[in-house]
Amino acid sequence: MTEQKIIPSEVKVVRLEEEILAANDVVAAENRELLRQKSVYTINLISSPGSGKTTLLVETLKALRGKLRCAVIEGDQQTSNDADRIAQTGVPVVQINTIGNCHLDAPLVQKALAQLPLDEIDLLFIENVGNLVCPAGYDLGEQEKVVVMSVTEGEDKPIKYPLAFHLATVMVLTKVDLLPYLKFDKDLCIEMAHRIHPGLPVIETSSYTKEGLADWVDWLLKKCA
Amino acid sequence: MQITRQVAEQNNMIKVTSLLVEIGQFSGVEPHALEFAWEFVSKGTVAEGSTLEIERPPLVLFCTHCLIEYPGDMEDLRCPNCKDEVFEIRKGREMLVRSISGDKKTEKE
Numbered sequence: 001m002t003e004q005k006i007i008p009s010e011v012k013v014v015r016l017e018e019e020i021l022a023a024n025d026v027v028a029a030e031n032r033e034l035l036r037q038k039s040v041y042t043i044n045l046i047s048s049p050g051s052g053k054t055t056l057l058v059e060t061l062k063a064l065r066g067k068l069r070c071a072v073i074e075g076d077q078q079t080s081n082d083a084d085r086i087a088q089t090g091v092p093v094v095q096i097n098t099i100g101n102c103h104l105d106a107p108l109v110q111k112a113l114a115q116l117p118l119d120e121i122d123l124l125f126i127e128n129v130g131n132l133v134c135p136a137g138y139d140l141g142e143q144e145k146v147v148v149m150s151v152t153e154g155e156d157k158p159i160k161y162p163l164a165f166h167l168a169t170v171m172v173l174t175k176v177d178l179l180p181y182l183k184f185d186k187d188l189c190i191e192m193a194h195r196i197h198p199g200l201p202v203i204e205t206s207s208y209t210k211e212g213l214a215d216w217v218d219w220l221l222k223k224c225a
Numbered sequence: 226m227q228i229t230r231q232v233a234e235q236n237n238m239i240k241v242t243s244l245l246v247e248i249g250q251f252s253g254v255e256p257h258a259l260e261f262a263w264e265f266v267s268k269g270t271v272a273e274g275s276t277l278e279i280e281r282p283p284l285v286l287f288c289t290h291c292l293i294e295y296p297g298d299m300e301d302l303r304c305p306n307c308k309d310e311v312f313e314i315r316k317g318r319e320m321l322v323r324s325i326s327g328d329k330k331t332e333k334e
Contacts, residue, residue, distance in 0.1 A: 011242070012329040014232050020246070020320040023227060137253045137320075159300040163253045166302065166314075195301040198309045 024138055027106035031113060031141025038118040041224045042126065044140050046164050047148035048157070049130030052174040054082045055207040056148060056216075057125055061089040063217045068122045068224055073112045075104040075129045082127065092116055103134035106141055123224050132161035144168075144223070150175040151182055155189035162196045170201045172216060177206035226266050228322050233271045238327035241272035245324045251284045251297065251317035271327075284317030 019025065035042050047053045054074075061070055071092040074083040083095035094112040096104060109126060116124070126142060128135040136145070147168035149157055152175055158165040165171065171193055179186065190202050203219060205212035233241050248254045256279045263277050284297030290310035297317060304312055 011326060012236055012238060013324055013326045014236055015324045016228070016232065016322050018228050018322045020228070020322060133253050162299060162302065163251060166251075194309070195303055198303055198311065 021138065024106045027110055028139040028141040031106055031110055032143075034113060034118070035124070035141060035143075038121070040118055040121050040124050042124045042140075042142040042144075043220075043223075044126045044128060044135070044142040044145045045148055046128050046132065046135045046145055046168065047130060047150075048132050048153060051130070051148045051150040051153065052207055053127055053130070053148045054085055056172065056174055056205065057127060058085055058089055059207045059210070059213055060125075060217060060220070061086070061091050063213055064123070064220065065089075067217075067221060069120055070123045070125065071116050071121045073104075073109060073116075073124065073126045075108075075127060077101070077129060092121070098129055102129055102131045103138050104128050104140060105138050109140045123220065132157065132164045136161070136164040136167055144170070146170050146172060148172045148174060149189075151179055151184045151186065151189075155185050156192055158189065158193040158196050165193050165196045165200065168197065168200065170203060170219060173202055173204045175206060175208075176204045176211060177209045226270065226272070229267075229272050229325060230270065232325045233327060236327070237330045238271065238325075239330045241267075241275045241325055241327040243276045243278060243326045244272070244322060245278045245280065245326075247280045247282060247319045247321040247323055249282045249284070249317040249319035250299065251314065252320050254320060256281065275327075280323070282316050282319055285315045287313045287315045289313060 045053055064070055072086045074086060074093060074095045075098060076082055077098050080095045083093045086093040094115045096108050096112055126140055145168045147164050149171060151173060193200050203212055203216045205216055229241055248256055260277050267273050267275060284299060285294055286297045286302060287294050288304035288310060291304055291306045294315060295305055304310055
């Protein structure tokens with residue numbers, strides 16, 4: 001008979017070098033492979049709440065109509081308000097409510113991908129939860145991270161949240177039609193972004209006046225070409 | 226937590242007492258927030274009450290133009306020599322569990 005005896009003084013130390021996000025990264029790699037096989041170009045949109053991400057997306061989807069077949073995964077803690085706005089444009093959309101979580105992760109995106117007609121999609125936008133911190137740390141399987149920032153925010157956002165700006169391949173500056181009414185120093189903002197990410201392309205847009213939208217749409221069309 | 230549970234199970238630990246984790250300065254993770262969260266996440270598990278020891282590797286960058294490693298300034302990542310050339314992150318993005326310590330269940334004849 002074996003008798004189990006607990007000797008709390010016996011201490012075991014297990015040495016590991018285990019990546020905390022390894023489980024996420026495995027699923028992200030699966031997502032990336034699936035999207036590659038289906039030829040879906042995927043963009044992870046990261047920004048603060050209120051940057052005008054959803055409005056930019058609605059205008060972008062309208063501009064891409066007839067040019068690319070788009071779809072959207074919407075991440076929000078609560079509500080399907082954003083997904084409803086996207087659905088009005090007629091593109092397929094899946095809402096993910098993260099409830100307590102401040103970011104999307106690869107397993108959540110994997111579930112959403114299963115609900116989309118991937119064979120009929122050229123370009124997929126993943127609108128992350130409005131937050132510049134955690135979304136930067138989680139790979140979802142996307143090709144590009146795009147950071148969206150509005151001119152109604154502090155111009156020092158790039159140096160306050162450097163990881164998001166460092167990992168992004170383009171920065172979309174929104175609401176530029178408001179510049180005449182603000183003290184926002186656009187050149188300083190771009191200079192700060194370049195301290196974190198030298199050469200980061202910046203596209204200035206206004207979803208209201210449509211200024212700069214064509215540049216952003218061209219950037220997307222080139223990526224999907 | 227998933228890693229901790231697995232390690233505890235595989236190593237017959239009845240209790241996890243401490244963890245050593247490495248959270249790079251440029252990982253986007255705030256150590257205090259992690260400690261605070263850990264207390265809650267570990268509650269009711271094999272790791273309840275365990276201490277979290279957090280190492281903070283600083284940001285180290287490498288300039289691919291000047292071929293030098295330099296300490297990263299979190300507000301300006303550019304190479305101090307050439308300013309606008311491309312650089313690589315050598316250190317500072319780590320998020321690792323380095324070791325897990327605990328009390329082991331022993332079997333005796």
